[in-house]
Amino acid sequence: MEIDFSPFFRKYEELVAMSDAVFERVKKEHPEGVTCKQECSDCCYALFDLSLIEGLYINYHFNKKFKGKDRDRLIDKLNEADREAHRIKKKAYRDFEAGKKEADILMDIAEKRVRCPLLNEQNLCDMYEYRPITCRLYGIPTSIGGSGHTCGKSGFVEGRQYPTVNLDILQNNLYKISAELVKEIKSSYVKMADMLVPLSMALITNYDEEFFGLKNIKKDSSKEKQKVQKEQKK
Numbered sequence: 001m002e003i004d005f006s007p008f009f010r011k012y013e014e015l016v017a018m019s020d021a022v023f024e025r026v027k028k029e030h031p032e033g034v035t036c037k038q039e040c041s042d043c044c045y046a047l048f049d050l051s052l053i054e055g056l057y058i059n060y061h062f063n064k065k066f067k068g069k070d071r072d073r074l075i076d077k078l079n080e081a082d083r084e085a086h087r088i089k090k091k092a093y094r095d096f097e098a099g100k101k102e103a104d105i106l107m108d109i110a111e112k113r114v115r116c117p118l119l120n121e122q123n124l125c126d127m128y129e130y131r132p133i134t135c136r137l138y139g140i141p142t143s144i145g146g147s148g149h150t151c152g153k154s155g156f157v158e159g160r161q162y163p164t165v166n167l168d169i170l171q172n173n174l175y176k177i178s179a180e181l182v183k184e185i186k187s188s189y190v191k192m193a194d195m196l197v198p199l200s201m202a203l204i205t206n207y208d209e210e211f212f213g214l215k216n217i218k219k220d221s222s223k224e225k226q227k228v229q230k231e232q233k234k
Contacts, residue, residue, distance in 0.1 A: 060207075
């Protein structure tokens with residue numbers, strides 16, 4: 001059975017369209033602040049995680065776009081990036097266990113620079129049209145957990161008021177779509193919507209029935225059906 005993700009992809013694409021519209025509005029209102037241009041790859045070294053729906057969406061289009069040697073080459077880069085992300089998170093966990101403040105740990109992670117495996121030799125994104133929302137909003141003011149952020153290469157001036165995207169609200173919307181998906185397909189992993197993974201992990205994951213915990217459900221329902229049929233024959 002092939003899972004139909006299209007209804008949830010459409011909901012995700014609505015968030016993408018909204019994010020793109022916000023970016024363009026801020027760019028139009030504050031052209032001196034938004035300095036993004038082609039081949040500027042500062043945002044392509046940021047370390048961040050994807051929600052279930054976003055990871056699933058970009059994974060789907062990655063597998064449609066890349067085949068053969070091109071795909072194998074990118075998979076090698078993805079595996080390397082995933083190992084680096086794992087090392088950084090492992091150190092962050094050790095720091096947390098040692099009593100380091102969470103805010104300081106998050107600041108350390110934010111300062112880490114890991115080259116995105118989709119950034120090619122021309123400093124262009126191999127999946128630009130399907131890039132994550134975080135990438136789409138990089139370059140304009142955002143806030144998360146009450147703290148404001150902006151690209152270090154932007155022209156926005158500290159202390160001035162600018163339109164700011166609340167990433168907490170955005171992440172909550174992504175979570176809602178993920179939770180609806182998990183509920184709709186009747187996954188046995190009810191907490192799967194809470195999962196956040198790096199881009200590299202999302203692209204090398206096989207989002208099949210086994211991943212979503214559907215095989216056991218099918219087996220159980222089949223056994224139950226056989227049991228009912230036997231009871232009816234008695």
